[in-house]
Amino acid sequence: MEDLFGIPAPLLFGQVLLGLINGAFYAMLSLGLAVIFGLLNIVNMAHGALFMMGAFVAWLLLDKLGLGYWWALLLSPFIVGAFGVLLEKLFISRLYKLDHLYGLLLTFGLALVIEGVFRNEFGSSGLPYRIPPELSGSWDLDFMFLPIYRAWVVIFALVACLATWLVIEKTRLGAYLRAATENAPLVQAFGVNVPRMVTLTYGAGVALAALGGVLAAPIYSVNPQMGSNLIIVVFAVVVIGGMGSILGAVLTGFGLGIVEGMTKVFYPEASATVIFVIMVIVLLARPAGLFGRA
């Protein structure tokens, strides 16, 4: 068996692959955050809680209505997205004229409330959610067993990220969105309903988080903490990629997933901190992030 850096090569390949899978979640969540920050200028601290809601809605659909994974993949983003629209209309829309800090505090508070409600109702141990039969099983890749479901997560996340990027960069709707980011009054003057567009963008960002939640449900246990454990890392990903940069969020998400995976091999104790160390270095060298515009 060949060794790389003192670690058997097959083990290293396996870890790169696993890093990529975790990176898929980082990418999907940071994409939603980047879209919301790009257009609304809101640092959405509730993103993790909404990701958790996505997983819980999937569980509820199965437990109460008997609707399985594929329905959840379709319905959960809609339901949680609609909840996001409600949040935007009721609370967030009142803060656009204020400093970033107010949006951050509000959404942080919302996250605590949402998590508290779910914790009270469902406890903290988590709820069982099984991998759909079509995607269960694993492939023997010689160097590791790759569960089919994990491969599905990476492919699905890549498609979702690519689709979002295409909508924003290549469609008319995307052009309106980007224009509104630059100069909202001017776009409004052309007859575009900017407030509605902003609301729907928030809903779409939230729906992406919920979609991530449904993807995560069969892998992690569905529990109220699942989002808060992830959200801080995802924020670091967004900062490293450059606030508001769509491509930056996606690439950094996958990249940092791999870096974290490598750390788990060489020095697992540091795997929770390595991303923040990178964040500090990036902020010192390029304050606008790797892909951000200064």
Added chain:
Amino acid sequence: MATHQRGRLPSGAQLSAPGVRRRGVLAAAGALAATGTVPARAQTPTIRLGVLTDMSGTYRDPTGPGSVACTQQAAAEMASRGLSVEVLQADHQNKPDVGANIARQWYDQGVDAVVDVPTSSVALAINGIAREKNKVFLNSGAATSDLTGPACSPNTVHFTYDTYMLAKSTGAALAKAGGDTWFFVTADYAFGHALQRDTARFVEAAGGKVLGAARYPFPATTDFSAFLVQAQSSRAKVLGLANAGTDTATCIKQAREFGLTRNMRIAGLLMSFMEVHSLGLPTAQGLLMTEPFYWDLNDRTRAFSERVRPRMPGQAMPAQVQAGCYGVAMHYLKAVADMGVAAAKADGRAAVARMKAMPTDDDAFGQGRIREDGRKIHPSYLFEVKAPGESRGQWDYLKVVATTPAEEAFRPMAEGGCPLVRS
């Protein structure tokens, strides 16, 4: 009925009355301050028990509000014998600094005993504070065997389990059954280290070998696949999970996903039936685990569980740590009644000494005793998780496969290195 008095509580603390069912406490960043107003009864001084536990994190379900409910049950039962008892509760968020702050304020403001305290790092901090202030620390939820080893204290009783007991029962059973090579996935803090260390000792004593270990950051880890794949490539026969709560549940779920169960046995070294409940029997069936209490062990445990269920969140069956809170609070209150409330309040060390002098007897754990080093002695049971077809109802998850008698279940005092024993 227990009696309560007006009073200001430290931030993070809440007042709760036996008989009043409380919903969980929201752990806001700085936690909430609350005051309770309930009629006061003068004359007899009130004994104050502060349940300091995980109300919002990974250990909430097997401890948390259920620990509060079980302590309230003990308070209510002893109140009917004429003691005036007040139960407070607070969330330590699994952080030693938060827990230490609350315990300090509690002790300064008249709390006589801190109860439960899962999370070994927090428990070790409070162990020191109780000793410094000559109060009482009734630990049920923390597992580190150091609490009755190098860190033992005349003010502390360690009631439910410890890493040595868990390691001896599960570790030795698996090693005997041919599991002679191990790989550990370990939570990187006091508890995980102690559990890995104690289990490794039994594995090696049985002629087995530890092939490796991955220590993951606690509580910041959500995905364990990287560690599980390392375990798989080590070709060990047993995967030892030196963790607890949702971490254990996620590890088991992901181990099945990555096919580890094809050629490895999983040893959940600290599991309660709460994790089985969360995983579901199809995923958890066949796992071995050790507990000193299970609701369906005998008539007394069934009677206790039915009695406390109305107070429990979601009317769940009590888990081992929660039942331990009942057992230790009952015994403390019996000791208080025996020596007099005023004397017990004045000298925590004397109260613990009285607890050690009296044999224990409660419905959850039966008869037992507390050793000089603070260790409560009772039998430990090795359980196997039932297959879905064997289960007769919602909470019917486990069957007993082996019993370790009380005197053999825990580490012999001479090996613990407790200074109290030597002197």
